[in-house]
Amino acid sequence: MSYINIKNVWKEYGDQVVLERINNTVEKGDFITIVGASGCGKTTFLKMLLGTEGPSRGIITVANEPLHAEPDAQRGIVFQRYSVFPHMTVLQNVVLAREFEKSRFLSRLFGSAKKQAVEEALTMIEAVGLTPAINKYPHELSGGMQQRLAIAQALIKKPRILLLDEPFGALDPGIRADMHQLVLDLWRRYKLTIFMITHDLKEAFYLGTRLWVFDKDRIDPQAPGAFGARITYDMPVGSVDEKASAKIRESLQQEDADLDEPAMSGVTP
Amino acid sequence: MKKLINQQPTKPFRWLLGIIPFFILLILYIGASNARLAENPNDKLLPALGSFVEAMDRLAFEPSKRSGEYVFWQDTVSSLERLGIGVGVSALIALIFGVVNGTIPYVRANLSPLITAISLVPPMAILPVLFIVFGLGELSKIVLIAIGITPFLIRDMQQRVLEIPSEQLIKAQTLGANTWQIIVRVVLPQVMPRLIASVRLSLGAAWLFLIAAEAIASTDGLGYRIFLVRRYLSMDVILPYVLWITLLAFAVDFALRKLSLWLYPWFHDQTPEGA
Ligand SMILES: Nc1ncnc2c1ncn2[C@@H]1O[C@H](COP(=O)(O)OP(=O)(O)OP(=O)(O)O)[C@@H](O)[C@H]1O
Ligand SMILES: [Mg+2]
Numbered sequence: 001m002s003y004i005n006i007k008n009v010w011k012e013y014g015d016q017v018v019l020e021r022i023n024n025t026v027e028k029g030d031f032i033t034i035v036g037a038s039g040c041g042k043t044t045f046l047k048m049l050l051g052t053e054g055p056s057r058g059i060i061t062v063a064n065e066p067l068h069a070e071p072d073a074q075r076g077i078v079f080q081r082y083s084v085f086p087h088m089t090v091l092q093n094v095v096l097a098r099e100f101e102k103s104r105f106l107s108r109l110f111g112s113a114k115k116q117a118v119e120e121a122l123t124m125i126e127a128v129g130l131t132p133a134i135n136k137y138p139h140e141l142s143g144g145m146q147q148r149l150a151i152a153q154a155l156i157k158k159p160r161i162l163l164l165d166e167p168f169g170a171l172d173p174g175i176r177a178d179m180h181q182l183v184l185d186l187w188r189r190y191k192l193t194i195f196m197i198t199h200d201l202k203e204a205f206y207l208g209t210r211l212w213v214f215d216k217d218r219i220d221p222q223a224p225g226a227f228g229a230r231i232t233y234d235m236p237v238g239s240v241d242e243k244a245s246a247k248i249r250e251s252l253q254q255e256d257a258d259l260d261e262p263a264m265s266g267v268t269p
Numbered sequence: 270m271k272k273l274i275n276q277q278p279t280k281p282f283r284w285l286l287g288i289i290p291f292f293i294l295l296i297l298y299i300g301a302s303n304a305r306l307a308e309n310p311n312d313k314l315l316p317a318l319g320s321f322v323e324a325m326d327r328l329a330f331e332p333s334k335r336s337g338e339y340v341f342w343q344d345t346v347s348s349l350e351r352l353g354i355g356v357g358v359s360a361l362i363a364l365i366f367g368v369v370n371g372t373i374p375y376v377r378a379n380l381s382p383l384i385t386a387i388s389l390v391p392p393m394a395i396l397p398v399l400f401i402v403f404g405l406g407e408l409s410k411i412v413l414i415a416i417g418i419t420p421f422l423i424r425d426m427q428q429r430v431l432e433i434p435s436e437q438l439i440k441a442q443t444l445g446a447n448t449w450q451i452i453v454r455v456v457l458p459q460v461m462p463r464l465i466a467s468v469r470l471s472l473g474a475a476w477l478f479l480i481a482a483e484a485i486a487s488t489d490g491l492g493y494r495i496f497l498v499r500r501y502l503s504m505d506v507i508l509p510y511v512l513w514i515t516l517l518a519f520a521v522d523f524a525l526r527k528l529s530l531w532l533y534p535w536f537h538d539q540t541p542e543g544a
Contacts, residue, residue: 052439073445083436087458087535096454097444107450139539150440157444 001064003028003193004049004161009058010228011044018044020228022058024212031187031194033204033237036214037252040229042197043080045214046163049195050075062161073101076159078150078167080197084138090149091134094121097157121156127182128152129175143170151179155186162187164196168203180207201252208237215251316505324505340494344510348479348491349517351407355414356475360468362419364460367426372448372456377427388420392478400486410482417478418471422464429463430456462533469525476518 002025009022018041026032036042047053048060051069060067068074077083084093098117099107109117125131128148130141138146147170154162164183168176184207187194198204204211213233220226232251278286302315329341366384370377396413403409433456441451483492491514498506530537 050439050443052435071439071442073443076443077440079436079440081436083434083440085437085440085455085459086539087533096441099454100441100445100450104447104450107446107454137535137538139535153440154443159443 002026003030003063005061007059007061009048009055009060011041011048011053012056012228016225017228019214019230021230024231024234026193028193029187029191029209031207031209032196032212033208033210034195034197034212034214035199035201035204035252036229038199040214040216042214043165046077046165046195046197049161050077050163073157074159075161075163076154076157077163078147078154078165080165080169084146084149084153086138089135089137090125090130090141091118091121093138093149094124094152094156097153121152124152124156129178144172144175147171148175148179151182155182158186158190158192160193162192162194164194166197166199169199176203183207205237211235211237213251313502313504316508320505321509324503325509328506340489344489344491344494345513345517347489348483351410351483351490352414352475352479352521355411355479356418356468356472358411359415359419359422359471359475360464362415363422363426363467364457364464366423367464368430368452368456368460370423370427371430371460372452381427384420384423387416388424390416392417393481396482396485405486410479410487413482414475414478418474421471421474422467425467426460426464429460433459462529462536465525465529465533469522472518472522476514480514 004026006022006024006026009019010017011019022045034042034045044053048055049067051067051071054069062068062074071077085096088096095109095114095117098120099109102113102117103109122131122134125134128151130145130148130152133141133145138149141149147167151167168179171179180203183194186192196204196207198207211233212231214229215232216227216229217232218227298315299318302317305312305315306317325341329339332338333340366380370380370384392413395416396409399409399412399416403412437455438451441455446454479490480492480495483490484496487493491510495507495510
């Protein structure tokens with residue numbers, strides 16, 4: 001059995017079918033990058049893996065057990081929107097995971113335990129380049145800095161499954177490259193299983209071991225909600241040939257034109 | 270020349286502009302008072318400023334002939350004590366119930382309708398019930414304040430908890446937090462400044478209930494004194510007392526604001542209007 005099994009999963013909101021007939025298996029240590037047109041259900045899929053949304057039909061299992069229907073420490077997340085705690089400084093935001101873990105009642109650490117947790121947090125903060133801002137509150141940070149904080153906060157927990165929803169969208173190219181190295185490094189070191197949504201096809205090819213494309217393979221012009229998106233491409237990245245990637249690019253652009261939405265930022269050749 | 274909406278007065282000028290209306294009011298009062306006193310030197314409605322000083326001097330700095338107490342200070346301490354205990358207890362109850370209601374759906378389903386119903390009962394209408402149940406002592410006055418403002422505070426706290434973005438609660442869970450840890454580290458610290466803000470809003474109502482309760486059944490307190498001397502048309506006591514109550518209300522509000530700014534800078538920086 002594979003680590004994660006997705007069996008005939010559907011997701012519907014009222015009449016609208018968002019996802020349909022999703023079938024796939026994921027091995028431990030896979031780094032799956034997900035691309036697809038805006039609004040096709042990528043975030044919804046991630047929420048199902050997280051356990052905050054249940055599938056309308058079908059079942060997802062992790063390590064041969066049905067997925068826990070609530071978020072827990074096994075699955076870490078970095079949301080599309082900022083999810084750091086506004087009442088804590090950068091350092092406090094990152095130390096928090098250790099405090100939750102080691103102090104079940106007070107949720108606060110003291111003395112040497114605290115010192116150790118702070119040191120660990122400082123290393124992580126250093127890795128995301130926020131050392132000069134450790135005592136700042138999130139509202140004093142730029143959008144990209146907040147996102148890096150969210151990444152540090154999630155990574156310090158070293159969750160077995162890491163869910164990333166367009167985590168690098170707001171970052172400039174230099175920091176983006178640093179973050180890529182950081183994520184790859186942690187992924188290798190801790191054997192994480194990562195699902196990452198991105199709008200940047202180049203990033204998807206570069207980071208992942210597998211690339212999934214979410215797309216509708218059937219469209220009813222009279223009823224746009226009648227059919228949901230499926231995984232239309234699932235390919236090991238690395239062995240990708242130019243033809244396939246051109247095809248993906250084309251299908252994504254097609255989709256964008258259909259939805260009359262601005263072209264994707266990352267589909268430059 | 271800039272548009273009117275873009276013109277800012279300089280700081281000293283802003284002060285001056287702010288003080289002028291008070292000054293005009295004072296002048297108007299003195300004018301009206303002089304006019305009435307010229308007609309009838311025994312007029313009690315608009316006493317001269319000197320009479321205020323005299324009356325306050327008597328109440329604040331001479332021991333009362335009957336009890337030997339300094340009436341003005343005694344009244345102030347009694348009233349502030351009732352207000353402080355009443356508001357403090359209300360805030361504590363509101364914090365507990367508001368947070369638990371807001372975070373735990375089962376408790377909310379259980380208690381929310383009851384709290385809504387209680388908040389709709391006009392507190393003054395059950396004042397007689399309070400006097401019957403709790404007697405005419407301190408307790409019934411404190412309970413009146415609590416009944417008057419607690420339901421509002423609880424509902425406000427519950428609302429504030431529900432406004433915390435779900436991403437934060439999910440994030441905390443993925444960091445391994447249980448319900449209790451989410452409450453103490455994520456929810457409580459974020460609603461504390463909001464509690465102070467709603468307490469400040471409810472202070473006006475708290476003063477109202479305090480003065481009403483003191484007026485009806487009490488032996489001291491600012492409200493009691495005002496209603497007592499009303500019988501003798503003692504405007505020379507009533508007006509300074511009203512001024513004093515206003516000042517106290519302002520001071521309490523100001524202190525709470527400063528406290529909140531000092532304890533929760535992150536809150537005030539991101540919500541300038543919420544200050
Ligand atoms: N709670 C909800 N109730 C109803 N419809 C929803 C809900 N959440 C999402 N949807 C719908 O599901 C569809 C997919 O949304 P989703 O957020 O998964 O898109 P996405 O692929 O992540 O898009 P983007 O790339 O813009 O982030 C959208 O059409 C959206 O309107
Ligand atoms: Mg999304």
